[in-house]
Structure formats: C-alpha cells, structure tokens
Amino acid sequence: MTDASAKAAARRPGEQALTALGLAAPALDPADASPHSFPGGGRWRTEIPSCEGPEALGVVLKESSRLDVPIHRISQGSGVWMLTDAEITEMVEATAERDIELCLFTGPRGTWDIGGSTRTDSGGAGLRARGHDAVAGCVEDAVRATELGVKCLLVADEGVLWTLHRARSAGIIPTDTTLKLSALVGPVNPASYAVYERLGADSINVPSDLTPDHLTEIRRVSAAPMDMYIEAPDDLGGYVRMYEVAELVRRGAPLYLKFGLSKAPGIYPYGHHLRELTLTTAKERVRRGRLALDLLARHGADGDMAPLGTRDPGSLNRFEISS
Secondary structure, eight states: OOHHHHHHHOOOTTHHHHHHTTOOOOOOOGGGSOOOOOTTSOSEEEEEOOOOSHHHHHHHHHHHHHHTOOOSEEEOSSOGGGSOHHHHHHHHHHHHHTTOEEEEEOSOOGGGSSOSGGGSTTOTTTTOOOHHHHHHHHHHHHHHHHHTTOOEEEEOOHHHHHHHHHHHHTTSSOTTOEEEEOGGGOOOSHHHHHHHHHHTOSEEEOOTTOOHHHHHHHHTTOOSOEEEEEEOOGGGTOOBOGGGHHHHHHHHOSEEEEEOOSSOOOOOSOOGGGHHHHHHHHHHHHHHHHHHHHHHHHTTOOTTBOOTTOOOOOSOOOOOOOO
16 A cells, blocks of 8 residues: 555544434644654554663564564663673664664663652652763763663753763764663753754653644644653553554654553563563563554554664754854
C-alpha cells in the first residue's frame, strides 16, 4: 500500500459501524494536524524503552524479528554508569548491525540522591542533577558512552542538556550525538517545549497524559521530534492509548511511538537480581508494539512510517552559544 492510498483509506476506530447507527463523529479538522515530518520522510518512528543491558537487548531484537516489529530506537533507563564497557560495546555493535539507534541515560539523578526533597509529597526537584558533582557525573557518562560508540544520550536535567549541547558544539562529544529529553521531566506546554529544543534537545519526551489539543499547540511552535509513551509505565501514569495512535501521529508528528508497559514493577537501577522480570517485560514491550502497529494497519494509517535506520532530527532552533 502506498502512502497516498493509506491516507485515502484511513478511518477512525468504529467509524463505519457508528455512522450506520447515527453516531458519527464530527469530521477531523485539517487545521489541527501537524504540518511536520521527519527529515527524509515519514511521520512516526518506533522506540522500545527500558532495555537495560545486552541480554535484554537480545530478547528485544529476537522478538522484534519474530513479530515483525520495526524498531528505530532502543533506549535504556538505568544509566551509562550501570553498564560495563564490554556491555556498552556489545549493545552498540548489536544495534549497529540492525541499524537501530541506541540511547543510554546519563549520570546521577535526584531520585537516587541523598537529598530528601524527592521523597516529600511535592516530589521536590525530581530527577534533576543536584549540585556540580551530579552534573559532572552526567558529563563523565556522556564522554565515556560516546567514546564507546553510543550516538544518543538520554537527559533529565535542563542544565545537563545545555552543557552537553555546548560540549557537542565544541567537539568534546561527537557533533552528530543526539540528545533526548526524559519523559520524567517532559514539557507540558508549547513554551517549555520550545525552550528544551533551544537548549539542545533533538528528541523531546512529553508526558503521556497530554491531550491531542496539547500536541497541536506544541506543533504550532516547534518541529522538534516528540517522544510519547503509547503505553506508559505505572510511575508515569499507566496510560494505555493504543486506539489513539493514529490521532496522536496526526497531531504530534514527527513522533516516536514508545511502547512501555503498565502493571509492571520498576526495574531501575537494573541488576541481575531483576533479570527474569527485565527479560519478560522486554519481550512484552515488543508485543505491545505489534498490537499498536496492527491497530494502525487496520485503520489504514500505517503508511507514514519513517525509513528504518534514520535518526536525523532535522534542523532545529537553538539558543546562541556565547564564546
């Protein structure tokens, strides 16, 4: 099926049956659709998150082949510092062989720090890097990971983001390194989304409870790639939005479809004491991806996937870096 014919055949869930029953939904408004796409074509890419080491990665790659789930990016949440050099190298080589982008989380974060504010009802400073030493740890992770061949870094602090963007511009880390903003600090309005883009983010997670109208608002000010959990882990709300995938792409493109897993215990920071849980949930995340892609196909809305192997975020707006 060509992209043109897929668009022509696209339908909303239950559309024909509800129309026959006199319950048709209002026509979609072309004005609220995102005008943006990924460089090189396509409006959506896929991501399998929480892939915590080489063994979990092997499970994901095997299951994606078995279920025919295309993968553009695989990300890890425990952090660069939780992996040995040999483990990172193995993951880099395995993803490079499949032309998949590998994204590893950087450094210390507030939720694991000794500061008590994150354990209060307010949540305090969240995942942000507390103090100079935490920023230094994130930078150390970034340098080490990129020297081992990692091309994408996950960041949960605006100061770390700006610092790594400056490091990228200065050639301290490779200039083609992409910086991805964590869902745990994701922006919830167009103004903050645009700020993160200008701070150096190439891919920006937004919370999974944003409405389609919120996505349209963001797309009126920024074309930076957006990441969104189609199914969110419980600590991010546990939302399951599979039936909305086509509309989320229509409003939010260019969009990474992230296949998380609700009703599953947390696995960060990962260790072998969590091995069986990590491997079984890694396998199920791929299956969830297959379910979401099947929904897109049934609704005739699966024709706009970006080519596999692409990772370019496009030309983005940045704050000027002073000398």
